[in-house]
Amino acid sequence: MLQEYRDIIPEMKTKNAHFAKIFERHNELDKKIDNVDAGREFMSDTELDTLKKEKLKLKDEAYAMIMEYKKNNH
Numbered sequence: 001m002l003q004e005y006r007d008i009i010p011e012m013k014t015k016n017a018h019f020a021k022i023f024e025r026h027n028e029l030d031k032k033i034d035n036v037d038a039g040r041e042f043m044s045d046t047e048l049d050t051l052k053k054e055k056l057k058l059k060d061e062a063y064a065m066i067m068e069y070k071k072n073n074h
Contacts, residue, residue: 002059005066012069022062029055
């Protein structure tokens with residue numbers, strides 16, 4: 001997630017517990033979605049769509065937090 005900010009992300013994860021939680025949840029969802037797409041897990045299309053929407057929402061929130069951090073610290 002947000003590979004172009006990999007220099008900032010570790011610092012943010014240590015300084016901001018909410019950001020760390022968002023990042024961790026996003027990665028959990030990413031793995032689950034990958035497992036469903038690969039056929040290792042099963043869920044309905046509706047459930048999968050719900051997970052994808054949650055993942056996107058978390059990414060958007062993390063991105064906004066990164067932009068705010070960059071504005072205030074760099």
